[in-house]
Amino acid sequence: MGTAPVDRPLRRHRPFLLLCGEQIAGSVGRQTTTLALALLAVTGLGAGPLGAAALLALTYLPGALLSPLAGLLVDRMPLRRLVFVATGLQALVVGSVPLADALGHVGWVHLYAVAVLSGTLTFTLSVALQAALPRVVATEQLLRANSALTAARTTGQVGGPALGGVLVGLLGAGPALLAGSAAYAVEALLLLALPASLDSPVGSRGSGRESPLAALRAGFAVVRAEWQLRRMVLSAAGLNLGSGAATALFVLYATDDLSLPAWQLGTVYAVHSAATMVGILVAGRFARSTGLWAATRLCAPAAGVALFLIPAASLGWAFALLFAYQVCYGIAATVWAISMTTTQQLVTPQELQGRVAGFVQAALLVTVPVGALGGGALAAWLGNVPVLVASAGFALLSAATLWLPGRAAEATGAANGAQGVEDGPEASPTGPGGSAKGAGQEGQERH
Structure with a gap:
């Protein structure tokens, strides 16, 4: 199946290296496309705030509504063929x-249709590649593999906007989209080079005889049954809700309320990528030393606390506090996301990955x-600072639910299982069908 032997370094494992290359190419394609589409809408079609916001929202909407159906498709179709076709269509x-x-x-x-179709293909591909990773690398290498893939994706996030900006400046927004299309074409070729064994059925994929509704219920049952996973999803959703409000208000707050110069705002944004890379470097060692579950429980509240630095900037030392926010949030959220992803991959049956x-x-x-949207509406009524404080408080409370007591048997089993990432296959926690799985990463690119 192409799974890396435990004693082979990931840097020498061809299928994994192909996934790393795909992450870079795909991230460059997405970043270039997003920037060029937005500029084309504003400069070419005269879009106002509503039009530009609608274009962005339409790229997220398919992922929010159709991801479970995409997962069903991933579990029932040949995996390599699916990712190649999706990327080629992109x-x-x-x-x-x-x-x-x-x-x-x-x-x-045309632009709205491209936003919807591109978003649908992006998030379908995200689910498919998450399902593919446990079939490419050994269980004991999942933590390192997730860290490396996050690093590759972050590299694309740094270079993509710069490339897109240069191309838009030289060629215009329309022609610059050719670069995004070319990046997706490169991504498709890399995915086509993955092992043909990824097209083979796994586990009980013969369950395709189930009705679609019954198959979806089987996937949802894993989320409900796995105590760790259920807690992680609920806390992460709340943390995303609070940080989503803060992110939506960040530029307006920094420029109107804090009068932050453009160079300082640019520096604050740039440091997030650097902090993400630091988080990637420390995630593996930290999670191995504390255990995946402990790493998630520590880093999620740390990310929530970091959000309070945004409204605190209104009291003075604005640049320093926003700089500190990006450093703290970037590191904590990255370690948290990698730990959560790896845990999810370890507790989900292989045939239910998608x-x-x-x-x-x-x-x-x-x-x-x-x-x-909620943060923007409330800020228009209450002002930016109260909403930013409330958003940080909601995010922190959501993250803190990871520390609520659970049933003793579940808590003990989760803690023991989360310690076993590097200890061998027999130490890995298993779900109802007994295998592994991966968490959604594309949403993390919103920063």
């Missing part, structure tokens, strides 16, 4: 915009636009 969808722009026929209907990933991704994604 290249064609994005490439249709510069073609229409060159012909003078690009319009709002469906569980779909349900988790939907829960995490739907809270981001809800938090952003």
Whole structure:
């Protein structure tokens, strides 16, 4: 099946290296496409705040609504073929915009359709690749693999906007989208080079005889039955809701309330990527030393506490406090996300990978636009600072639910299982069917 032997370093494992390359290419494609589409809408079609916001919301909406169905598709279709087709279609969808722009026929209907289709393909691919990772690397290497893939994706997030900005400046927004389409084409070729064994059925994939509703229920049952996973999803959804409101208000608050110069605002944004890389470097060692469950319980509240630094900036030392926020939140949220992802991969049966990933991704994604829209509406009424304080408080309370007592047997089993990532297959926690799974990552790119 292409799984890496435990004694082979991941840097020498070809299928895993292909996934790392795919993460870089895909992230560059998404970042370039997002920037170029937004600029085309504003400069080419005269979009106002509502039009630009609607374009962004439409890229998230498919992930929030359709991720469980995407998960069902992932569990029932040949995996390599699915990711190749999805990425190839992504290249064609994005490439249709510069073609229409060159012909003078690009319009709002086209841009909105591209946003919806691109978002659908992006989040389908996200679920599929999460399901693929436990089939590519050994169980004991999942933590290191998730850290490395996050690093690859972050590299694309740093370089993508810069590349997109340069291309838009030189060629215009429409032609710049060709670069996004080309990046997706490269991604498709890398995915096509994955082992053909990924197209083989796993576990009880013969359960395709189940009705779609029964199959979806089987995936949701894992989320309900796994005590750790259920707690993580609920706390992460609440944390995303609070941080989504803070993210939506951040630029307006920094410029209008704090009068932060443009160079300081740019520096604050740039330091988040650096903090993410630090989080990636420490995630593996920290999670191995404390255990995955303990790492998640510690880092989620730390991320919630960091959000209080945003409204605290209104009291003085604005640049220093926002800088500190990005450092603290970037590190804590990264370690938390990697630990949560690895835990999710360890507790989910192999044949349910896609469906569980779909349900988790939907829960995490739907809270981001809800938090952003709710925070914006309340801020117009109450002001930015009260809403930022309330958002941080809600995020912290949600993260703190990880510390609520559970049933003794469940708590003991979860704690013991979370310690076993590097101890050998027999130490890994298993779900009802006994295998592994992965958590939604694309939503993390919103920062």
